[in-house]
Amino acid sequence: MEIESTRKEYNRARNKVREETRQVKKEQERKIAGNAKSAPKKFRKHKNAKLATRREIPTLFNKDGSSASSQSERANNFNHFFSS
Numbered sequence: 001m002e003i004e005s006t007r008k009e010y011n012r013a014r015n016k017v018r019e020e021t022r023q024v025k026k027e028q029e030r031k032i033a034g035n036a037k038s039a040p041k042k043f044r045k046h047k048n049a050k051l052a053t054r055r056e057i058p059t060l061f062n063k064d065g066s067s068a069s070s071q072s073e074r075a076n077n078f079n080h081f082f083s084s
Contacts, residue, residue, distance in 0.1 A: 029046070036043040060068045060077050068074045 032039075032043055032046050060074050062068050062073070062077065068077050
């Protein structure tokens with residue numbers, strides 16, 4: 001039963017840290033948004049970091065194990081996977 005109480009204690013500590021981390025993050029974002037007019041570069045940097053997306057599809061493999069190198073092969077793999 002000690003393992004169970006240790007697990008509960010761990011879960012409480014983990015949840016508290018997660019909650020505090022989220023609060024700090026939210027406060028930082030509010031601060032950056034509030035200072036957007038006086039510090040536009042900082043705001044733009046934060047916005048771009050949040051909206052960053054990947055431009056390419058990661059390496060995919062065909063059914064025979066070979067890598068799909070062209071964009072059309074990758075698209076066909078996705079099409080086949082989601083249509084089945």
